[in-house]
Amino acid sequence: MILTLEEPQRSRWESLNENGFYRLVRHCADRVFYGGDGTSCDVEMGIGAVLAIFSTPGTFAAVALAVKYGTVFHFLRNEAHFNAYVASFPDEYFFAVLSMTIAGAVAVWKWDSLLPDRRDHANLAHLPILGGRILVANLLALVILVVIVAVDVNAGSAILFPLIACWTAPTIGYIVVFFFTHAVAMMLAAVFGFVAVLAILGILMASLPYRVFRKCSVYVRTTLLILFVALLMTSFSEGGKIETIHSAVAWTNFPPPVWFAALCQWLRGIDNAPFPALSLAAVLGTVAVLVIATGAYALSYRRCFLRSAETMVILPAGGGAVAAHVLRALDGVLLRGPVQRGGFRFVIKTLFRSETHALTWIGFTAVGVMIASNDLLLAGSKTAASSHVPSAVVLGLPLILTYFLMFGLRVAFEIPGPLRANWTFRLGVDPGTRECAALARRVMIAFEVPLLAVSLVLYAHFWGWEIAIVHTLLLAAMAGLLIETLLLGFRKIPFTCTAPPFKQTTSVAVILDVLGLFGFSAAVPALERHAFVDPLRSATGIALMLLMWWVCLYGTRKNQIEPERRLIFEDALPPVLEVLDLTFRK
Amino acid sequence: MVALEARHLTKCYYSTVAAVSDLSFCLQEGEVLGFVGPNGSGKSTTVKMLTGLLEPTHGQVVSRGARIEQDLVHYRERLGYVPEEADLYPFLSGREYLELVGTLRSLPRQSLERKIDAMLDLFSLSAHRHSAIGSYSKGMRQRVLLIAALLHDPALLILDEPLSGLDVTSAMVVKNLIKKLGEQGKAILYCSHVLEVVEKVCGTVIVLQKGRAIAYGPPSELMKTAGQASLEHAFAHLVEGGDSAQTARDIASVMSAA
Known part of the structure; x- marks a missing residue:
């Protein structure tokens, strides 16, 4: 049933709407709620x-x-x-x-x-x-x-x-x-x-x-x-x-x-x-x-x-000479081909300059820092640096940070930037390119390398080079496998695709991610701790586990068909009903 | 009768940089005044001062014998303004935006709605009136801005690049509209880079360079003084833009360089 307002109420409502100040207040409330630049990915709810x-x-x-x-x-x-x-x-x-x-x-x-x-x-x-x-x-x-x-x-x-x-x-x-x-x-x-x-x-x-x-x-x-x-x-x-x-x-x-x-x-x-x-x-x-x-x-x-008209909108940009040198050096060692070189610069600049994207990955990393600090505090005196071998909690710290940093980056990749600017990539990139995952991988590696370096130095300082090198190698291997897992089926240039739709598997993925965090940052460090005491059994266990992980990834990737690897700019669910071409004319 | 007068307008940023310097002109009722100049010549700064968005460092803007700051609200009631950039609220539909502007201008509800519908129809936006402005093309946003400036039947129009992004048909409509409104007695300040249009539409032209008026008069006189056949050539002759043909040749040679 549709309710209609009584006549006096209607006129009161209408007169309220005609009131300029009321309309201005309503508009201000709307702009606070729906505000944003309209080009980014504001949640449409x-x-x-x-x-x-x-x-x-x-x-x-x-x-x-x-x-x-x-x-x-x-x-x-x-x-x-x-x-x-x-x-x-x-x-x-x-x-x-x-x-x-x-x-x-x-x-x-x-x-x-x-x-x-x-x-x-x-x-x-x-x-x-x-x-x-x-x-x-x-x-x-x-x-x-x-x-x-x-x-x-x-x-x-x-x-x-x-x-x-x-x-x-x-x-x-x-x-x-x-x-x-x-x-x-x-x-x-x-x-x-x-x-x-x-x-x-x-x-x-x-x-x-x-x-x-x-x-x-x-x-x-x-x-x-x-x-x-x-x-x-x-x-x-x-x-x-x-x-x-x-x-x-x-x-x-x-x-x-x-x-x-x-x-x-x-x-x-x-x-x-x-x-x-x-x-x-x-x-x-x-x-x-x-x-x-x-x-x-x-x-x-x-x-x-009030002074908006007087001030110029010159927003900060420009990475400076140092950043340019670093990127040029990376061109030689990490980046191959125009998609990777152009894309890498675009992705890094977006991750640091776009507030939405920066908030996402920094926010995830911050949660990682918080959990790691909390673990460290709870462990208390047990984690004293003077101990001969670091405890599982201490070994797990860089793994927690890696997990959240990589996860944050992966989530940020899915958040679209201004889609109107996509024509740059639509025109300039070959749709058959397989470079998307490679590009994303290189960005993630670029973020992980400083963490590995800091980890190596800190563990070497407290527990000697032997433990530091072994732990950093394990951390690198784990980070590599995590990156590969997170990028399974990734076929977008980061930020250029529409936001992914909610899939039925999303809830399962979230549960797996939480379990993954436990396995990644608690189970493996515990095994690693044992490995420092009893190298033969635990080290073999870790190696076998990593090998199995890699085999699973390899198998999944091998099973992907050609259309699943093609570059996309619009992420859509597969159609509920698929029309089969039974004429076999193609 | 003088609809708008700029008296020795000067605007300095950061106390020293003069964007506009000692600019004076009159805009009569029924006159279409062209306002042209290269990028950074002070056009937008002048327009902002004329709309009361920016306070001049020196000089004053006078309308109907009084300085506009004395009764800015009353002045703006008579003013229709199309800004340089169509920065509209992306979450509103075209119709909602016009309703907002009309309500803030205290236009009666029923006539406002009728006007909006008619204008949307005439500017070929009817089909998109309920779509969010975020999904509009540049030309559609520009048409929304034009409607917003015309809704209240202003006596004074300040149009900053009103044809920006418009298709040929819409641009022709707007050009004819400007002429028509001028004939009706409205005072129009037309700011543009498209000199062919300025030449056809405006009765008087001001050429601005580095914040100063370097020419002021009817287009035919400017052309005659500069000894050129078109306003575009007269403009190029007047401003210190260098040899455009030589610049084009330089660009082409840079393009083909290894």
């Missing part, structure tokens, strides 16, 4: 789908906590007087981290479209609108966006978590208080996460020349993402520790999510020494970032937007 994705982690986390709060488990744990308010403190910390991380990540994702840019200036500045109206309209659109994100990220958990946690609650009021305190604290955490990123963006835009801002933008975004991942990881390790906060410790000793978890507890009336100070930090912190972000936004608007 509706607002509903995006909001559903944002709310999913909180919802699942709330459901997963049923184990902790279920009555059967209380009975089994002999917890007769279970106080959900007190028991939920570490979980509130987790939800605060989640809320802050997702909201902050949204701000990082929308980094380029949060503030009005040159396109807005070109389209709006010459219209009869007061300059301040664009400023206010965009600010209003941002406020709306922040509120929507804060509500959406916490919607699932705000409803489900109180119900699950207070299942055995004595009164409805108990649940209502739980709901409101959770919702207020977590939404405030989300606002804090989003606005903190906005403040950083505004400060950078207001203080740096545009050219410098664009250049450092990708590094700032990556750093922020790493910080958010690090914050997320604390929720798994710090939850237990937070439960034991009792003494009055300064609020500066805790990361912001603890402030919001404490605020939640304080609003519930739980009497704990540090809670009032931490709650105050949460409120004042949010107010502070709001004030800083608004000030920085106004300054950047004045400095960048």
Whole structure:
């Protein structure tokens, strides 16, 4: 059934639409959501789908906590007087981290479209609108966006978590208080996460020349993402520790999510020494970032937007003489033929200059660095460099980095650049070329070689040259096989093909990738560690394993038919129905 | 009556580099004024100052007896502007973009929708009115910009390379339209590199070089003064562009060199 608006409502709606300021606010909200240069691969999803994705982690986390709060488990744990308010403190910390991380990540994702840019200036500045109206309209659109994100990220958990946690609650009021305190604290955490990123963006835009801002933008975004991942990881390790906060410790000793978890507890009336100070930090912190972000936004608007017509858009480019020398040297040793030589320069420059691509591979590598650091810290004194042979954890560190670096590069290769520029390759490259995988392989090798060199030097410094050389050789072999595996069936010039469609095998591939990480960075180093102690058995095992891997790759590649090797510029699923040519005229 | 007047306009970047220097001219109602010059001569800077997007370092832009900064909003209500680059929002459809511009110009809803549909039809964009601008060709984007500049029936039009990317038919339509609008009494500043069109469409021409007006008058007079048969040749004679035939020969010899 199609609902029609009543006449008075319709006219009100229409008059609202005719209102210039309202239309401007709506437009600003649209440009924040759909923004981007329109030439790269912005994800084409509706607002509903995006909001559903944002709310999913909180919802699942709330459901997963049923184990902790279920009555059967209380009975089994002999917890007769279970106080959900007190028991939920570490979980509130987790939800605060989640809320802050997702909201902050949204701000990082929308980094380029949060503030009005040159396109807005070109389209709006010459219209009869007061300059301040664009400023206010965009600010209003941002406020709306922040509120929507804060509500959406916490919607699932705000409803489900109180119900699950207070299942055995004595009164409805108990649940209502739980709901409101959770919702207020977590939404405030989300606002804090989003606005903190906005403040950083505004400060950078207001203080740096545009050219410098664009250049450092990708590094700032990556750093922020790493910080958010690090914050997320604390929720798994710090939850237990937070439960034991009792003494009055300064609020500066805790990361912001603890402030919001404490605020939640304080609003519930739980009497704990540090809670009032931490709650105050949460409120004042949010107010502070709001004030800083608004000030920085106004300054950047004045400095960048209003002066758009005055400043030239000269974006950083040019690798300099050193890069040119390096590339010329690579032409002699690594690159063969025009496709490899031209393509290599194109791929390297895209990987470093395109924000989307740089964020992808740097982001993956950063996760690798985080996992490696975490492993190293957890291993603690066991991994002391003074040990005769490095532990499996230490041996696994460069493998983890290799895995994430190669994986990040492979994912980045699949992200299309401006497809309109593809004609350069469509015209210039022979469609029958088999150089695509070779090109991608060389790029990956170019990224891996410095890692191998650093690994060799570090292991030699701590454990001597013998161990360093053996380990580096194994690392090189593993990296080589990983590269070959990742490039199986690769027949695109990186960034020039449309984004791959979702295939049914994608989910399986993701599971295999996770298992692959375990095998690559945990199982093999463990075997290698044994090999240093008992060379004959373990070394043979490793050699056999690598040989089997290589044979599998060789067999798979051998079975590929000619059309599966041809260069493509459009990645499409095979047709559901295939028309067979039974006339045999071809 | 004078629709727009530039009085001793000067724009310096970084305090010292003068992009435009002491430029003065008048644009009368019903006049089509051609604005030509080589790349980097200060055309775009002047256009930005005339639209109020850029503040002059010295001098002033006057419209209907008042400096435009005094009431920029009112000035822009009478102004239709086609910028040099068709940098539009790729996520909006052509129709949505025009609706946005019309609403921001406070045009009544119903007449706006009628006008948009009619204009889209006349500019052969009806079939693509609901497609995202991101998928438009350069010519289609340019037509959207032209419609956006004309929607509110402006008294003053500033057109910066309006024929850029247009096909022959659309370009002919726009050329005739400019003439027609001039006859109707609208003041038009026409900025272009295509001198054949400037010669046919404009009643007066300003030639700009290194930020200064080096010639100002009707195309026929410029040609006569320069002793050339076409505006293109007169232009080449006036500006310090070097010997174009010799440059072409040099390029050809570089191409054939080993």
